[in-house]
Amino acid sequence: MSNLEGAPVEANDVRGRVAELHAIREQVRLGPSERATQAQKAKGKLTARERIDLLLDEGSFTEVEPLRRHRATGFGLEAKRPYTDGVITGWGTVHGRTVFVYAHDFRIFGGALGEAHATKIHKIMDKAIAAGAPLVSLNDGAGARIQEGVSALAGYGGIFQRNTKASGVIPQISVMLGPCAGGAAYSPALTDFVFMVRETSQMFITGPDVVRAVTGEEITQNGLGGADVHAETSGVAHFAYDDEETCLEEVRYLLSLLPQNNRENPPRVEAEDPADRTGDALLDLVPADGNRPYDMRKVIEELVDDGDYLEVHERWATNIICALSRLDGQVVGIVANQPQSLAGVLDIEASEKAARFIQMCDAFNIPIITLLDVPGFLPGVDQEHGGIIRHGAKLLYAYCNATVPRISVILRKAYGGAYIVMDSQSIGADLTYAWPTNEIAVMGAEGAANVIFRKQIAEADDPEAMRSRMVKEYKAELMHPYYAAERGLVDDVIDPAETRSVLIRSLAMLASKHADLPSRKHGNPPQ
Numbered sequence: 233m234s235n236l237e238g239a240p241v242e243a244n245d246v247r248g249r250v251a252e253l254h255a256i257r258e259q260v261r262l263g264p265s266e267r268a269t270q271a272q273k274a275k276g277k278l279t280a281r282e283r284i285d286l287l288l289d290e291g292s293f294t295e296v297e298p299l300r301r302h303r304a305t306g307f308g309l310e311a312k313r314p315y316t317d318g319v320i321t322g323w324g325t326v327h328g329r330t331v332f333v334y335a336h337d338f339r340i341f342g343g344a345l346g347e348a349h350a351t352k353i354h355k356i357m358d359k360a361i362a363a364g365a366p367l368v369s370l371n372d373g374a375g376a377r378i379q380e381g382v383s384a385l386a387g388y389g390g391i392f393q394r395n396t397k398a399s400g401v402i403p404q405i406s407v408m409l410g411p412c413a414g415g416a417a418y419s420p421a422l423t424d425f426v427f428m429v430r431e432t433s434q435m436f437i438t439g440p441d442v443v444r445a446v447t448g449e450e451i452t453q454n455g456l457g458g459a460d461v462h463a464e465t466s467g468v469a470h471f472a473y474d475d476e477e478t479c480l481e482e483v484r485y486l487l488s489l490l491p492q493n494n495r496e497n498p499p500r501v502e503a504e505d506p507a508d509r510t511g512d513a514l515l516d517l518v519p520a521d522g523n524r525p526y527d528m529r530k531v532i533e534e535l536v537d538d539g540d541y542l543e544v545h546e547r548w549a550t551n552i553i554c555a556l557s558r559l560d561g562q563v564v565g566i567v568a569n570q571p572q573s574l575a576g577v578l579d580i581e582a583s584e585k586a587a588r589f590i591q592m593c594d595a596f597n598i599p600i601i602t603l604l605d606v607p608g609f610l611p612g613v614d615q616e617h618g619g620i621i622r623h624g625a626k627l628l629y630a631y632c633n634a635t636v637p638r639i640s641v642i643l644r645k646a647y648g649g650a651y652i653v654m655d656s657q658s659i660g661a662d663l664t665y666a667w668p669t670n671e672i673a674v675m676g677a678e679g680a681a682n683v684i685f686r687k688q689i690a691e692a693d694d695p696e697a698m699r700s701r702m703v704k705e706y707k708a709e710l711m712h713p714y715y716a717a718e719r720g721l722v723d724d725v726i727d728p729a730e731t732r733s734v735l736i737r738s739l740a741m742l743a744s745k746h747a748d749l750p751s752r753k754h755g756n757p758p759q
Contacts, residue, residue, distance in 0.1 A: 260298045260315045268339035277410060277432055278476050280320050280335040283370050286480040287333060288324035295322040296356060302348040307379040314340050317348040321356040326487045332360035335370035338410055343373030346380040350387025357394040364493035366403040368483060371420060372410030388415035395422035400595035403490045407483060408433040409476060411453060424592055428459035428469040429479050435462060467548040467581065485542060489556045489563050490596060497597050498563035505537040507560045507736045514728040520669050522645045525571045528553055532566060535732050544589055549581035554589040560736045565593035568603035578650045579610040580623040587626040590634055599637035599739055602655040605644040625758040628653045632660060633755060637742035639735060642666040648674055657721055663738050666722045668713045678703055
């Protein structure tokens with residue numbers, strides 16, 4: 233049998249060796265100690281294996297290198313050589329499809345990354361890339377293992393290099409389930425999606441103690457890098473949930489909407505929602521008055537299958553909506569202005585949010601539906617000095633570079649450069665539709681009249697009456713619903729109630745779309 237802490241003792245026959253193996257496996261399964269497990273539970277956290285069980289289909293997990301141990305010496309490490317070295321790696325299935333996973337075990341060295349620990353992660357990442365299957369990391373680690381010095385830092389470098397190699401090739405999802413600092417925060421930032429759990433997970437480059445020492449600022453871990461901070465303020469987290477069970481269930485849902493890799497299409501399902509269902513409610517949801525707000529989410533619910541969608545970055549840059557959903561069983565990415573927030577204008581954060589989402593959709597063969605109701609870019613000194621030009625250009629670049637099917641629907645306002653940027657026909661939208669409430673123009677009628685007819689208004693006996701007359705004249709001449717259609721800038725003006733069926737028919741036609749970009753190493757997008 234084995235002493236379970238040092239080298240195996242001699243076993244006399246095969247049965248003895250097998251019994252020894254089972255004893256070691258049981259120790260690996262249980263982890264370092266019951267005390268360590270209870271300490272993890274006391275923090276409101278699940279163990280690494282419990283998390284894997286929730287993520288993957290029951291009984292599907294195959295572990296890789298469960299018996300791995302570190303070889304480091306010094307600072308007492310040679311006396312502490314637990315199996316797994318603080319990270320569990322392997323593969324299983326989610327909804328029957330292969331998914332690779334690694335999970336930090338905070339009970340062992342606080343989940344800190346050492347050389348052996350990093351090598352295990354490198355191996356599973358390489359296997360995920362080679363197999364063409366998604367990679368999910370369950371992060372609960374305290375950063376680099378200080379006792380191993382530069383070897384631990386090099387381990388992070390190998391992870392970052394593989395994150396970059398896998399970018400746009402396989403979906404990469406980071407689930408933050410504990411405090412993750414320094415290098416442990418950079419890898420998630422390189423992945424496609426970041427999930428966080430309130431109260432128990434944090435992300436920061438330098439913790440509150442360092443902040444206090446350097447700047448004198450007092451702040452808690454959650455105040456510095458908690459789930460709500462990253463979901464609402466920084467935009468680092470795409471999703472935030474109250475508990476691990478809900479979080480991991482939503483990871484499973486996200487995986488059901490993504491392809492295995494960039495060479496496949498997302499999984500299609502049989503839709504029970506009729507493709508020709510009319511959306512009469514849309515006639516009342518969107519006011520004809522362009523100054524009245526409404527909730528674009530309700531429009532999306534009317535259009536998509538069973539009203540079901542997954543919103544990405546729901547609480548950050550709320551003036552634009554990015555969501556994954558299905559139309560007639562086919563996965564689509566939806567980008568939509570939200571008139572309920574800042575009137576749906578584009579600003580720095582909205583541009584960044586939508587640009588990254590469009591790039592993800594394009595990388596993984598997800599058609600893009602754009603719903604426009606945009607009055608323009610947000611004016612202001614802060615926006616200009618903050619770089620709205622280059623940030624807005626990110627959104628423009630993302631749309632222009634996307635080769636997946638792209639369909640735009642103009643619900644109401646579409647003014648100025650924001651209209652062009654939001655996937656207009658002129659930048660490559662495959663199909664552009666408009667509702668009869670659309671207003672496509674360089675700017676709103678009031679602003680346009682003030683510019684064009686400035687002299688007439690100023691010289692009039694009644695300037696306000698003249699301004700009102702000129703506004704009406706401008707609207708009648710250049711902003712009527714059919715102006716763009718008459719010039720071929722939209723493909724059709726459609727009944728809002730028929731939008732769902734029009735989109736589904738258009739997607740079916742575009743299913744075989746093939747578009748090649750010029751031969752190049754890569755583009756140089758605005759930063």
